[in-house]
Amino acid sequence: MANSLEKKRSSQLVRDIRRHKSVYLLLLFPLTYYILFRYVPIFNGQIAFRDFMALDGILGSKWIGLKHFKTFTHSYYFWELLRNTLMYSVGKLLFSLPLAIILAITIYECNKPFLRKIVQTLAYLPHFLSWVIMYGILLALLAPGDGIINDVIKLFGGKPLDFLTNTDAFPWIVILSDAWKEMGWSAIIFIAALMGIDPSLFEAALVEGANSWQRVRYITLPSILPVIVIVVLLRLGTILDAGFNQIFMLYSTPVLSVADIIDTWVYRQGLLEFQFGLATAVGLFKGFIGMFLILGSNRLVRRFGGSSLF
Structure with a gap:
Protein backbone atom coordinates (compact mmCIF):
# COMPACT_ATOMS: atom_id res chain seq x y z
CA MET A 1 0.00 0.00 0.00
CA ALA A 2 2.77 2.40 0.97
CA ASN A 3 4.83 1.49 -2.10
CA SER A 4 1.89 2.07 -4.45
CA LEU A 5 1.17 5.42 -2.83
CA GLU A 6 4.82 6.45 -3.19
CA LYS A 7 4.86 5.40 -6.86
CA LYS A 8 1.68 7.37 -7.46
CA ARG A 9 3.23 10.51 -5.95
CA SER A 10 6.42 10.06 -8.00
CA SER A 11 4.50 9.68 -11.25
CA GLN A 12 2.41 12.74 -10.36
CA LEU A 13 5.61 14.72 -9.74
CA VAL A 14 7.05 13.65 -13.09
CA ARG A 15 3.83 14.68 -14.87
CA ASP A 16 3.87 18.07 -13.12
CA ILE A 17 7.49 18.65 -14.14
CA ARG A 18 6.73 17.77 -17.76
CA ARG A 19 3.65 19.99 -17.77
CA HIS A 20 5.58 22.97 -16.41
CA LYS A 21 8.97 22.22 -17.93
CA SER A 22 9.44 25.79 -19.18
CA VAL A 23 9.14 27.08 -15.60
CA TYR A 24 11.67 24.54 -14.33
CA LEU A 25 14.07 25.43 -17.13
CA LEU A 26 13.89 29.08 -16.09
CA LEU A 27 14.48 28.01 -12.49
CA LEU A 28 17.59 26.11 -13.56
CA PHE A 29 19.67 29.28 -14.07
CA PRO A 30 19.27 30.80 -10.58
CA LEU A 31 19.68 27.36 -9.01
CA THR A 32 22.94 26.87 -10.88
CA TYR A 33 24.14 30.28 -9.75
CA TYR A 34 23.39 29.62 -6.09
CA ILE A 35 24.92 26.13 -6.18
CA LEU A 36 28.18 27.31 -7.81
CA PHE A 37 28.65 30.64 -6.06
CA ARG A 38 26.82 30.21 -2.74
CA TYR A 39 26.80 26.57 -1.65
CA VAL A 40 30.01 25.17 -3.17
CA PRO A 41 32.14 27.94 -1.54
CA ILE A 42 30.82 26.87 1.88
CA PHE A 43 33.44 24.11 1.70
CA ASN A 44 36.12 26.81 1.65
CA GLY A 45 34.77 28.27 4.90
CA GLN A 46 37.10 25.95 6.79
CA ILE A 47 39.93 28.32 5.81
CA ALA A 48 38.81 30.33 8.85
CA PHE A 49 40.04 27.47 11.06
CA ARG A 50 43.30 26.76 9.22
CA ASP A 51 46.66 28.42 8.72
CA PHE A 52 45.94 28.61 5.01
CA MET A 53 48.85 28.31 2.62
CA ALA A 54 48.04 28.51 -1.06
CA LEU A 55 50.71 25.96 -2.04
CA ASP A 56 49.42 23.44 0.50
CA GLY A 57 45.77 23.87 -0.43
CA ILE A 58 42.84 23.95 1.95
CA LEU A 59 43.03 20.39 3.24
CA GLY A 60 46.82 20.49 3.41
CA SER A 61 46.95 23.61 5.57
CA LYS A 62 47.43 23.27 9.32
CA TRP A 63 44.31 23.27 11.52
CA ILE A 64 44.54 26.08 14.10
CA GLY A 65 40.98 26.23 15.47
CA LEU A 66 39.70 29.63 16.60
Missing part, protein backbone atom coordinates in the same frame (compact mmCIF):
# COMPACT_ATOMS: atom_id res chain seq x y z
CA LYS A 67 43.00 31.48 16.35
CA HIS A 68 41.84 33.83 13.58
CA PHE A 69 38.67 34.70 15.50
CA LYS A 70 40.75 35.53 18.59
CA THR A 71 43.12 37.63 16.47
CA PHE A 72 40.21 39.70 15.23
CA THR A 73 38.31 40.09 18.51
CA HIS A 74 41.51 40.90 20.43
CA SER A 75 42.71 43.38 17.83
CA TYR A 76 43.44 46.92 19.01
CA TYR A 77 40.96 48.23 16.43
CA PHE A 78 38.13 45.73 17.09
CA TRP A 79 35.84 47.96 19.14
CA GLU A 80 36.51 50.95 16.91
CA LEU A 81 35.69 48.91 13.82
CA LEU A 82 32.55 47.52 15.42
CA ARG A 83 31.44 50.99 16.54
CA ASN A 84 31.96 52.53 13.09
CA THR A 85 30.27 49.63 11.31
CA LEU A 86 27.19 49.76 13.54
CA MET A 87 27.10 53.56 13.35
CA TYR A 88 26.89 53.53 9.57
CA SER A 89 24.57 50.52 9.32
CA VAL A 90 22.08 51.79 11.91
CA GLY A 91 22.36 55.36 10.62
CA LYS A 92 21.58 54.27 7.07
CA LEU A 93 18.64 52.22 8.30
CA LEU A 94 17.21 55.08 10.36
CA PHE A 95 17.57 57.60 7.53
CA SER A 96 17.09 55.60 4.34
CA LEU A 97 14.06 53.54 5.38
CA PRO A 98 11.79 56.44 6.48
CA LEU A 99 12.83 58.47 3.42
CA ALA A 100 12.05 55.53 1.13
CA ILE A 101 8.61 55.12 2.75
CA ILE A 102 7.88 58.86 2.45
CA LEU A 103 8.98 58.85 -1.21
CA ALA A 104 6.82 55.80 -1.98
CA ILE A 105 3.74 57.36 -0.35
CA THR A 106 4.38 60.67 -2.13
CA ILE A 107 4.62 58.97 -5.52
CA TYR A 108 1.55 56.86 -4.78
CA GLU A 109 -0.52 59.88 -3.71
CA CYS A 110 0.54 62.02 -6.68
CA ASN A 111 -2.41 62.57 -9.05
CA LYS A 112 -0.34 63.85 -11.99
CA PRO A 113 1.12 60.92 -13.99
CA PHE A 114 3.69 63.09 -15.78
CA LEU A 115 5.08 64.49 -12.52
CA ARG A 116 5.05 61.00 -10.97
CA LYS A 117 7.16 59.59 -13.81
CA ILE A 118 9.69 62.42 -13.55
CA VAL A 119 10.06 61.98 -9.78
CA GLN A 120 10.39 58.20 -10.11
CA THR A 121 13.06 58.49 -12.79
CA LEU A 122 15.10 61.08 -10.88
CA ALA A 123 14.80 59.03 -7.67
CA TYR A 124 15.81 55.71 -9.29
CA LEU A 125 18.69 57.07 -11.37
CA PRO A 126 21.36 57.40 -8.61
CA HIS A 127 21.03 53.69 -7.78
CA PHE A 128 22.48 52.78 -11.17
CA LEU A 129 25.54 54.98 -10.72
CA SER A 130 28.64 53.38 -9.25
CA TRP A 131 30.27 54.81 -6.16
CA VAL A 132 33.16 55.94 -8.35
CA ILE A 133 30.80 58.28 -10.18
CA MET A 134 29.08 59.24 -6.94
CA TYR A 135 32.47 60.14 -5.46
CA GLY A 136 33.09 62.47 -8.41
CA ILE A 137 29.72 64.12 -7.83
CA LEU A 138 30.37 64.50 -4.10
CA LEU A 139 33.82 65.91 -4.82
CA ALA A 140 32.31 68.49 -7.16
CA LEU A 141 29.89 69.47 -4.41
CA LEU A 142 32.16 69.31 -1.36
CA ALA A 143 35.71 70.04 -2.56
CA PRO A 144 37.36 72.70 -0.36
CA GLY A 145 38.77 74.67 -3.27
CA ASP A 146 36.09 74.88 -5.94
CA GLY A 147 33.21 72.77 -4.61
CA ILE A 148 29.75 74.19 -5.18
CA ILE A 149 28.82 74.18 -1.49
CA ASN A 150 32.07 75.86 -0.50
CA ASP A 151 31.54 78.45 -3.24
CA VAL A 152 28.21 79.29 -1.60
CA ILE A 153 29.89 79.46 1.83
CA LYS A 154 32.56 81.84 0.49
CA LEU A 155 29.88 83.91 -1.21
CA PHE A 156 28.40 84.68 2.20
CA GLY A 157 31.80 85.47 3.67
CA GLY A 158 32.51 82.11 5.33
CA LYS A 159 35.64 79.97 5.22
CA PRO A 160 35.67 76.87 2.99
CA LEU A 161 35.46 73.51 4.72
CA ASP A 162 37.07 70.25 3.72
CA PHE A 163 34.07 68.02 4.38
CA LEU A 164 35.64 64.74 3.23
CA THR A 165 38.55 65.00 5.69
CA ASN A 166 36.53 66.33 8.61
CA THR A 167 35.83 63.65 11.24
CA ASP A 168 32.60 65.38 12.32
CA ALA A 169 31.18 65.80 8.82
CA PHE A 170 32.34 62.54 7.25
CA PRO A 171 29.79 60.20 8.93
CA TRP A 172 26.93 62.46 7.85
CA ILE A 173 28.24 62.54 4.29
CA VAL A 174 28.32 58.73 4.21
CA ILE A 175 24.81 58.29 5.64
CA LEU A 176 23.14 61.05 3.60
CA SER A 177 24.85 60.16 0.32
CA ASP A 178 23.74 56.54 0.75
CA ALA A 179 20.18 57.71 1.40
CA TRP A 180 20.33 59.87 -1.72
CA LYS A 181 21.65 57.02 -3.86
CA GLU A 182 19.43 54.18 -2.61
CA MET A 183 16.25 55.91 -1.48
CA GLY A 184 14.47 55.63 -4.83
CA TRP A 185 15.39 51.99 -5.36
CA SER A 186 14.31 51.05 -1.82
CA ALA A 187 10.97 52.75 -2.39
CA ILE A 188 10.03 50.27 -5.15
CA ILE A 189 9.01 47.53 -2.72
CA PHE A 190 6.85 49.97 -0.74
CA ILE A 191 5.19 51.24 -3.92
CA ALA A 192 4.36 47.63 -4.79
CA ALA A 193 2.85 47.17 -1.32
CA LEU A 194 0.82 50.36 -1.72
CA MET A 195 -0.59 49.09 -5.01
CA GLY A 196 -2.08 46.14 -3.12
CA ILE A 197 -4.24 48.31 -0.82
CA ASP A 198 -7.97 48.02 -1.46
CA PRO A 199 -9.09 51.34 -3.07
CA SER A 200 -12.47 51.03 -1.36
CA LEU A 201 -10.76 51.84 1.94
CA PHE A 202 -9.72 55.26 0.62
CA GLU A 203 -13.17 55.82 -0.88
CA ALA A 204 -14.79 55.08 2.48
CA ALA A 205 -12.34 57.42 4.20
CA LEU A 206 -13.20 60.22 1.75
CA VAL A 207 -16.91 59.72 2.42
CA GLU A 208 -16.21 60.03 6.14
CA GLY A 209 -14.34 63.29 5.52
CA ALA A 210 -10.79 62.09 6.20
CA ASN A 211 -8.04 64.38 4.91
CA SER A 212 -4.82 63.25 3.19
CA TRP A 213 -2.79 62.95 6.41
CA GLN A 214 -5.54 60.91 8.12
CA ARG A 215 -5.72 58.52 5.15
CA VAL A 216 -1.98 58.02 5.28
CA ARG A 217 -1.95 57.56 9.06
CA TYR A 218 -4.93 55.22 9.44
CA ILE A 219 -4.94 53.34 6.11
CA THR A 220 -1.67 53.59 4.20
CA LEU A 221 0.88 53.03 6.97
CA PRO A 222 -1.01 50.19 8.74
CA SER A 223 -1.52 48.46 5.37
CA ILE A 224 2.19 48.41 4.50
CA LEU A 225 3.38 47.77 8.07
CA PRO A 226 3.98 44.03 7.43
CA VAL A 227 6.25 44.90 4.50
CA ILE A 228 8.13 47.45 6.62
CA VAL A 229 8.69 44.84 9.34
CA ILE A 230 10.01 42.29 6.84
CA VAL A 231 12.37 44.85 5.27
CA VAL A 232 13.71 45.81 8.71
CA LEU A 233 14.25 42.14 9.60
CA LEU A 234 16.16 41.54 6.38
CA ARG A 235 18.27 44.64 6.95
CA LEU A 236 19.14 43.43 10.45
CA GLY A 237 20.70 40.35 8.87
CA THR A 238 23.23 42.57 7.11
CA ILE A 239 23.74 45.00 10.00
CA LEU A 240 27.52 44.47 9.85
CA ASP A 241 27.65 45.31 6.13
CA ALA A 242 28.11 49.06 6.25
CA GLY A 243 28.85 49.45 2.53
CA PHE A 244 32.42 48.62 1.57
CA ASN A 245 32.33 50.22 -1.89
CA GLN A 246 31.08 53.54 -0.56
CA ILE A 247 33.48 53.75 2.39
CA PHE A 248 36.43 52.58 0.30
CA MET A 249 35.84 55.36 -2.23
CA LEU A 250 35.26 58.12 0.33
CA TYR A 251 37.60 57.47 3.22
CA SER A 252 41.14 58.73 3.68
CA THR A 253 43.82 58.74 6.39
CA PRO A 254 42.57 61.90 8.22
CA VAL A 255 39.13 60.31 8.83
CA LEU A 256 40.27 56.73 9.38
CA SER A 257 39.20 56.81 13.04
CA VAL A 258 35.54 57.31 12.06
CA ALA A 259 35.62 55.77 8.58
CA ASP A 260 37.33 52.42 9.04
CA ILE A 261 34.80 49.59 9.16
CA ILE A 262 35.11 45.82 9.39
CA ASP A 263 35.09 45.32 5.62
CA THR A 264 37.82 47.86 4.90
CA TRP A 265 39.97 46.35 7.68
CA VAL A 266 39.44 42.88 6.21
CA TYR A 267 40.42 44.23 2.79
CA ARG A 268 43.73 45.49 4.13
CA GLN A 269 44.49 42.52 6.37
CA GLY A 270 43.07 39.74 4.23
CA LEU A 271 43.82 40.78 0.67
CA LEU A 272 46.71 43.23 0.83
CA GLU A 273 48.58 41.17 3.43
CA PHE A 274 47.33 37.80 2.13
CA GLN A 275 45.76 36.71 5.44
CA PHE A 276 42.94 34.79 3.79
CA GLY A 277 42.17 32.76 6.90
CA LEU A 278 41.62 35.91 8.94
CA ALA A 279 39.40 37.43 6.24
CA THR A 280 37.29 34.27 6.10
CA ALA A 281 36.98 34.17 9.90
CA VAL A 282 35.67 37.74 9.96
CA GLY A 283 33.18 36.85 7.23
CA LEU A 284 31.87 33.96 9.32
CA PHE A 285 31.76 36.21 12.38
CA LYS A 286 29.56 38.68 10.51
CA GLY A 287 27.36 35.88 9.22
CA PHE A 288 26.73 34.45 12.70
CA ILE A 289 25.91 37.89 14.14
CA GLY A 290 23.46 38.54 11.31
CA MET A 291 21.83 35.13 11.74
CA PHE A 292 21.29 35.62 15.47
CA LEU A 293 19.88 39.11 14.93
CA ILE A 294 17.38 37.85 12.36
CA LEU A 295 16.31 34.88 14.50
CA GLY A 296 16.00 36.97 17.65
CA SER A 297 14.14 39.91 16.12
CA ASN A 298 11.87 37.57 14.11
CA ARG A 299 10.96 35.72 17.31
CA LEU A 300 10.17 38.96 19.12
CA VAL A 301 7.98 40.21 16.27
CA ARG A 302 6.11 36.91 16.09
CA ARG A 303 5.58 36.88 19.89
CA PHE A 304 3.94 40.30 19.81
CA GLY A 305 1.63 39.32 16.96
CA GLY A 306 3.37 41.09 14.10
CA SER A 307 4.34 39.88 10.65
CA SER A 308 7.47 37.72 10.56
CA LEU A 309 9.67 36.01 8.01
CA PHE A 310 8.96 32.49 9.31
Whole structure:
Protein backbone atom coordinates (compact mmCIF):
# COMPACT_ATOMS: atom_id res chain seq x y z
CA MET A 1 0.00 0.00 0.00
CA ALA A 2 2.77 2.40 0.97
CA ASN A 3 4.83 1.49 -2.10
CA SER A 4 1.89 2.07 -4.45
CA LEU A 5 1.17 5.42 -2.83
CA GLU A 6 4.82 6.45 -3.19
CA LYS A 7 4.86 5.40 -6.86
CA LYS A 8 1.68 7.37 -7.46
CA ARG A 9 3.23 10.51 -5.95
CA SER A 10 6.42 10.06 -8.00
CA SER A 11 4.50 9.68 -11.25
CA GLN A 12 2.41 12.74 -10.36
CA LEU A 13 5.61 14.72 -9.74
CA VAL A 14 7.05 13.65 -13.09
CA ARG A 15 3.83 14.68 -14.87
CA ASP A 16 3.87 18.07 -13.12
CA ILE A 17 7.49 18.65 -14.14
CA ARG A 18 6.73 17.77 -17.76
CA ARG A 19 3.65 19.99 -17.77
CA HIS A 20 5.58 22.97 -16.41
CA LYS A 21 8.97 22.22 -17.93
CA SER A 22 9.44 25.79 -19.18
CA VAL A 23 9.14 27.08 -15.60
CA TYR A 24 11.67 24.54 -14.33
CA LEU A 25 14.07 25.43 -17.13
CA LEU A 26 13.89 29.08 -16.09
CA LEU A 27 14.48 28.01 -12.49
CA LEU A 28 17.59 26.11 -13.56
CA PHE A 29 19.67 29.28 -14.07
CA PRO A 30 19.27 30.80 -10.58
CA LEU A 31 19.68 27.36 -9.01
CA THR A 32 22.94 26.87 -10.88
CA TYR A 33 24.14 30.28 -9.75
CA TYR A 34 23.39 29.62 -6.09
CA ILE A 35 24.92 26.13 -6.18
CA LEU A 36 28.18 27.31 -7.81
CA PHE A 37 28.65 30.64 -6.06
CA ARG A 38 26.82 30.21 -2.74
CA TYR A 39 26.80 26.57 -1.65
CA VAL A 40 30.01 25.17 -3.17
CA PRO A 41 32.14 27.94 -1.54
CA ILE A 42 30.82 26.87 1.88
CA PHE A 43 33.44 24.11 1.70
CA ASN A 44 36.12 26.81 1.65
CA GLY A 45 34.77 28.27 4.90
CA GLN A 46 37.10 25.95 6.79
CA ILE A 47 39.93 28.32 5.81
CA ALA A 48 38.81 30.33 8.85
CA PHE A 49 40.04 27.47 11.06
CA ARG A 50 43.30 26.76 9.22
CA ASP A 51 46.66 28.42 8.72
CA PHE A 52 45.94 28.61 5.01
CA MET A 53 48.85 28.31 2.62
CA ALA A 54 48.04 28.51 -1.06
CA LEU A 55 50.71 25.96 -2.04
CA ASP A 56 49.42 23.44 0.50
CA GLY A 57 45.77 23.87 -0.43
CA ILE A 58 42.84 23.95 1.95
CA LEU A 59 43.03 20.39 3.24
CA GLY A 60 46.82 20.49 3.41
CA SER A 61 46.95 23.61 5.57
CA LYS A 62 47.43 23.27 9.32
CA TRP A 63 44.31 23.27 11.52
CA ILE A 64 44.54 26.08 14.10
CA GLY A 65 40.98 26.23 15.47
CA LEU A 66 39.70 29.63 16.60
CA LYS A 67 43.00 31.48 16.35
CA HIS A 68 41.84 33.83 13.58
CA PHE A 69 38.67 34.70 15.50
CA LYS A 70 40.75 35.53 18.59
CA THR A 71 43.12 37.63 16.47
CA PHE A 72 40.21 39.70 15.23
CA THR A 73 38.31 40.09 18.51
CA HIS A 74 41.51 40.90 20.43
CA SER A 75 42.71 43.38 17.83
CA TYR A 76 43.44 46.92 19.01
CA TYR A 77 40.96 48.23 16.43
CA PHE A 78 38.13 45.73 17.09
CA TRP A 79 35.84 47.96 19.14
CA GLU A 80 36.51 50.95 16.91
CA LEU A 81 35.69 48.91 13.82
CA LEU A 82 32.55 47.52 15.42
CA ARG A 83 31.44 50.99 16.54
CA ASN A 84 31.96 52.53 13.09
CA THR A 85 30.27 49.63 11.31
CA LEU A 86 27.19 49.76 13.54
CA MET A 87 27.10 53.56 13.35
CA TYR A 88 26.89 53.53 9.57
CA SER A 89 24.57 50.52 9.32
CA VAL A 90 22.08 51.79 11.91
CA GLY A 91 22.36 55.36 10.62
CA LYS A 92 21.58 54.27 7.07
CA LEU A 93 18.64 52.22 8.30
CA LEU A 94 17.21 55.08 10.36
CA PHE A 95 17.57 57.60 7.53
CA SER A 96 17.09 55.60 4.34
CA LEU A 97 14.06 53.54 5.38
CA PRO A 98 11.79 56.44 6.48
CA LEU A 99 12.83 58.47 3.42
CA ALA A 100 12.05 55.53 1.13
CA ILE A 101 8.61 55.12 2.75
CA ILE A 102 7.88 58.86 2.45
CA LEU A 103 8.98 58.85 -1.21
CA ALA A 104 6.82 55.80 -1.98
CA ILE A 105 3.74 57.36 -0.35
CA THR A 106 4.38 60.67 -2.13
CA ILE A 107 4.62 58.97 -5.52
CA TYR A 108 1.55 56.86 -4.78
CA GLU A 109 -0.52 59.88 -3.71
CA CYS A 110 0.54 62.02 -6.68
CA ASN A 111 -2.41 62.57 -9.05
CA LYS A 112 -0.34 63.85 -11.99
CA PRO A 113 1.12 60.92 -13.99
CA PHE A 114 3.69 63.09 -15.78
CA LEU A 115 5.08 64.49 -12.52
CA ARG A 116 5.05 61.00 -10.97
CA LYS A 117 7.16 59.59 -13.81
CA ILE A 118 9.69 62.42 -13.55
CA VAL A 119 10.06 61.98 -9.78
CA GLN A 120 10.39 58.20 -10.11
CA THR A 121 13.06 58.49 -12.79
CA LEU A 122 15.10 61.08 -10.88
CA ALA A 123 14.80 59.03 -7.67
CA TYR A 124 15.81 55.71 -9.29
CA LEU A 125 18.69 57.07 -11.37
CA PRO A 126 21.36 57.40 -8.61
CA HIS A 127 21.03 53.69 -7.78
CA PHE A 128 22.48 52.78 -11.17
CA LEU A 129 25.54 54.98 -10.72
CA SER A 130 28.64 53.38 -9.25
CA TRP A 131 30.27 54.81 -6.16
CA VAL A 132 33.16 55.94 -8.35
CA ILE A 133 30.80 58.28 -10.18
CA MET A 134 29.08 59.24 -6.94
CA TYR A 135 32.47 60.14 -5.46
CA GLY A 136 33.09 62.47 -8.41
CA ILE A 137 29.72 64.12 -7.83
CA LEU A 138 30.37 64.50 -4.10
CA LEU A 139 33.82 65.91 -4.82
CA ALA A 140 32.31 68.49 -7.16
CA LEU A 141 29.89 69.47 -4.41
CA LEU A 142 32.16 69.31 -1.36
CA ALA A 143 35.71 70.04 -2.56
CA PRO A 144 37.36 72.70 -0.36
CA GLY A 145 38.77 74.67 -3.27
CA ASP A 146 36.09 74.88 -5.94
CA GLY A 147 33.21 72.77 -4.61
CA ILE A 148 29.75 74.19 -5.18
CA ILE A 149 28.82 74.18 -1.49
CA ASN A 150 32.07 75.86 -0.50
CA ASP A 151 31.54 78.45 -3.24
CA VAL A 152 28.21 79.29 -1.60
CA ILE A 153 29.89 79.46 1.83
CA LYS A 154 32.56 81.84 0.49
CA LEU A 155 29.88 83.91 -1.21
CA PHE A 156 28.40 84.68 2.20
CA GLY A 157 31.80 85.47 3.67
CA GLY A 158 32.51 82.11 5.33
CA LYS A 159 35.64 79.97 5.22
CA PRO A 160 35.67 76.87 2.99
CA LEU A 161 35.46 73.51 4.72
CA ASP A 162 37.07 70.25 3.72
CA PHE A 163 34.07 68.02 4.38
CA LEU A 164 35.64 64.74 3.23
CA THR A 165 38.55 65.00 5.69
CA ASN A 166 36.53 66.33 8.61
CA THR A 167 35.83 63.65 11.24
CA ASP A 168 32.60 65.38 12.32
CA ALA A 169 31.18 65.80 8.82
CA PHE A 170 32.34 62.54 7.25
CA PRO A 171 29.79 60.20 8.93
CA TRP A 172 26.93 62.46 7.85
CA ILE A 173 28.24 62.54 4.29
CA VAL A 174 28.32 58.73 4.21
CA ILE A 175 24.81 58.29 5.64
CA LEU A 176 23.14 61.05 3.60
CA SER A 177 24.85 60.16 0.32
CA ASP A 178 23.74 56.54 0.75
CA ALA A 179 20.18 57.71 1.40
CA TRP A 180 20.33 59.87 -1.72
CA LYS A 181 21.65 57.02 -3.86
CA GLU A 182 19.43 54.18 -2.61
CA MET A 183 16.25 55.91 -1.48
CA GLY A 184 14.47 55.63 -4.83
CA TRP A 185 15.39 51.99 -5.36
CA SER A 186 14.31 51.05 -1.82
CA ALA A 187 10.97 52.75 -2.39
CA ILE A 188 10.03 50.27 -5.15
CA ILE A 189 9.01 47.53 -2.72
CA PHE A 190 6.85 49.97 -0.74
CA ILE A 191 5.19 51.24 -3.92
CA ALA A 192 4.36 47.63 -4.79
CA ALA A 193 2.85 47.17 -1.32
CA LEU A 194 0.82 50.36 -1.72
CA MET A 195 -0.59 49.09 -5.01
CA GLY A 196 -2.08 46.14 -3.12
CA ILE A 197 -4.24 48.31 -0.82
CA ASP A 198 -7.97 48.02 -1.46
CA PRO A 199 -9.09 51.34 -3.07
CA SER A 200 -12.47 51.03 -1.36
CA LEU A 201 -10.76 51.84 1.94
CA PHE A 202 -9.72 55.26 0.62
CA GLU A 203 -13.17 55.82 -0.88
CA ALA A 204 -14.79 55.08 2.48
CA ALA A 205 -12.34 57.42 4.20
CA LEU A 206 -13.20 60.22 1.75
CA VAL A 207 -16.91 59.72 2.42
CA GLU A 208 -16.21 60.03 6.14
CA GLY A 209 -14.34 63.29 5.52
CA ALA A 210 -10.79 62.09 6.20
CA ASN A 211 -8.04 64.38 4.91
CA SER A 212 -4.82 63.25 3.19
CA TRP A 213 -2.79 62.95 6.41
CA GLN A 214 -5.54 60.91 8.12
CA ARG A 215 -5.72 58.52 5.15
CA VAL A 216 -1.98 58.02 5.28
CA ARG A 217 -1.95 57.56 9.06
CA TYR A 218 -4.93 55.22 9.44
CA ILE A 219 -4.94 53.34 6.11
CA THR A 220 -1.67 53.59 4.20
CA LEU A 221 0.88 53.03 6.97
CA PRO A 222 -1.01 50.19 8.74
CA SER A 223 -1.52 48.46 5.37
CA ILE A 224 2.19 48.41 4.50
CA LEU A 225 3.38 47.77 8.07
CA PRO A 226 3.98 44.03 7.43
CA VAL A 227 6.25 44.90 4.50
CA ILE A 228 8.13 47.45 6.62
CA VAL A 229 8.69 44.84 9.34
CA ILE A 230 10.01 42.29 6.84
CA VAL A 231 12.37 44.85 5.27
CA VAL A 232 13.71 45.81 8.71
CA LEU A 233 14.25 42.14 9.60
CA LEU A 234 16.16 41.54 6.38
CA ARG A 235 18.27 44.64 6.95
CA LEU A 236 19.14 43.43 10.45
CA GLY A 237 20.70 40.35 8.87
CA THR A 238 23.23 42.57 7.11
CA ILE A 239 23.74 45.00 10.00
CA LEU A 240 27.52 44.47 9.85
CA ASP A 241 27.65 45.31 6.13
CA ALA A 242 28.11 49.06 6.25
CA GLY A 243 28.85 49.45 2.53
CA PHE A 244 32.42 48.62 1.57
CA ASN A 245 32.33 50.22 -1.89
CA GLN A 246 31.08 53.54 -0.56
CA ILE A 247 33.48 53.75 2.39
CA PHE A 248 36.43 52.58 0.30
CA MET A 249 35.84 55.36 -2.23
CA LEU A 250 35.26 58.12 0.33
CA TYR A 251 37.60 57.47 3.22
CA SER A 252 41.14 58.73 3.68
CA THR A 253 43.82 58.74 6.39
CA PRO A 254 42.57 61.90 8.22
CA VAL A 255 39.13 60.31 8.83
CA LEU A 256 40.27 56.73 9.38
CA SER A 257 39.20 56.81 13.04
CA VAL A 258 35.54 57.31 12.06
CA ALA A 259 35.62 55.77 8.58
CA ASP A 260 37.33 52.42 9.04
CA ILE A 261 34.80 49.59 9.16
CA ILE A 262 35.11 45.82 9.39
CA ASP A 263 35.09 45.32 5.62
CA THR A 264 37.82 47.86 4.90
CA TRP A 265 39.97 46.35 7.68
CA VAL A 266 39.44 42.88 6.21
CA TYR A 267 40.42 44.23 2.79
CA ARG A 268 43.73 45.49 4.13
CA GLN A 269 44.49 42.52 6.37
CA GLY A 270 43.07 39.74 4.23
CA LEU A 271 43.82 40.78 0.67
CA LEU A 272 46.71 43.23 0.83
CA GLU A 273 48.58 41.17 3.43
CA PHE A 274 47.33 37.80 2.13
CA GLN A 275 45.76 36.71 5.44
CA PHE A 276 42.94 34.79 3.79
CA GLY A 277 42.17 32.76 6.90
CA LEU A 278 41.62 35.91 8.94
CA ALA A 279 39.40 37.43 6.24
CA THR A 280 37.29 34.27 6.10
CA ALA A 281 36.98 34.17 9.90
CA VAL A 282 35.67 37.74 9.96
CA GLY A 283 33.18 36.85 7.23
CA LEU A 284 31.87 33.96 9.32
CA PHE A 285 31.76 36.21 12.38
CA LYS A 286 29.56 38.68 10.51
CA GLY A 287 27.36 35.88 9.22
CA PHE A 288 26.73 34.45 12.70
CA ILE A 289 25.91 37.89 14.14
CA GLY A 290 23.46 38.54 11.31
CA MET A 291 21.83 35.13 11.74
CA PHE A 292 21.29 35.62 15.47
CA LEU A 293 19.88 39.11 14.93
CA ILE A 294 17.38 37.85 12.36
CA LEU A 295 16.31 34.88 14.50
CA GLY A 296 16.00 36.97 17.65
CA SER A 297 14.14 39.91 16.12
CA ASN A 298 11.87 37.57 14.11
CA ARG A 299 10.96 35.72 17.31
CA LEU A 300 10.17 38.96 19.12
CA VAL A 301 7.98 40.21 16.27
CA ARG A 302 6.11 36.91 16.09
CA ARG A 303 5.58 36.88 19.89
CA PHE A 304 3.94 40.30 19.81
CA GLY A 305 1.63 39.32 16.96
CA GLY A 306 3.37 41.09 14.10
CA SER A 307 4.34 39.88 10.65
CA SER A 308 7.47 37.72 10.56
CA LEU A 309 9.67 36.01 8.01
CA PHE A 310 8.96 32.49 9.31
